[in-house]
Amino acid sequence: MAAVIDSDQSAPAGEAPIQSFLVTFIIRRYDPEVDAEPRWVDYDVEMYPTERVLDALHKIKWDQDGSLTFRRSCAHGVCGSDAMRINGRNRLACKTLIKDLDISKPIYVEAIKGLPLEKDLVVDMDPFLDAYKAVQPFLISHSHPEKGKERLQSAEDRERFDDTTKCILCAACTSSCPVFWTDGQYFGPAAIVNAHRFIFDSRDDAADVRLDILNDKEGVWRCRTTFNCTEACPRGIQVTRAIAEVKQAILRGGR
CATH class of the missing domain: 1.10.1060.10 (Alpha-helical ferredoxin)
Structure with a gap:
């Protein structure tokens, strides 16, 4: 199971502090310059239930392994750039909350299928x-619409x-x-x-x-x-x- 970590994250007055968990992410990595085939690499990340898989990827890249490569832009489910397979299902990393996943098991993350793999979680679009x-x-x-007018539609x-x-x-x-x-x-x-x-x-x-x-x-x-x-x-x-x-x-x- 994911380990519970004591948390100092603030909570509303009268409520218990929000607990964080140590969650294992297993990411399918691939660097065409050094890898003949993709490989799975695991990372342990401290996460809060309301954080997202995208937050985990940021923590890995910023704090553990700067070589991790993935796409993201708006981080709010509008740009569509961070689509990936999470536990075998296509999802947006920015819309997938940790609390909606079973953190008693590792969370598997890999690139979407059917498009040429370029590096790690990035495919050729x-x-x-x-x-x-x-x-x-x-x-x-x-x-042409009437001058100065829009094309009307019911x-x-x-x-x-x-x-x-x-x-x-x-x-x-x-x-x-x-x-x-x-x-x-x-x-x-x-x-x-x-x-x-x-x-x-x-x-x-x-x-x-x-x-x-x-x-x-x-x-x-x-x-x-x-x-x-x-x-x-x-x-x-x-x-x-x-x-x-x-x-x-x-x-x-x-x-």
Whole structure:
């Protein structure tokens, strides 16, 4: 079990001090300059229940091993840069609280799967971003709004694609997909989600173009509906449902 450490962390008057724990993190390390294969390295870190896995990585890097490499930016679940596998599940390190993990056992941390490993917890995001760009994830309109006016849209039309506007391009969904693991050509859930966002936008005029792109042999038909992507999404997007809606639009011949 994780060892309890006496704590001097302040607590509200009349309440007991918050206890800290010695938590073991086992991190899959890889330095291409010295390692032939990845290796697991363990670290003991003093943690508080309300701290996050990202805090643990900071403590390791700052206090124990400055060579540990990982990505992070906003640290508040918006940028999506710190997606990684924590105890075998894709999560954002900045959104994963220590109190939500079983600290009686070591916490395993490794890079997301399916993308080329560059170093430690950092993967090459280019294949992921190439698929994203291929679906033309931007508004395409063949008309111009009235001068000085915005493109108007009803609340009902906006609600049609509201869920898929939440994507932060963390790659947690795509790198949880077993089809993507075995076939690097598959567009993947995140690209399809971002296509969905514009396919069903009433202001956009290129839905047919995107549907044609995703009707490719490496498009939506590669999805096996395992729901891994939906379970992995840190933003709660119903990814599998979005993919199914794109499939239905292709069969209908339009949105």
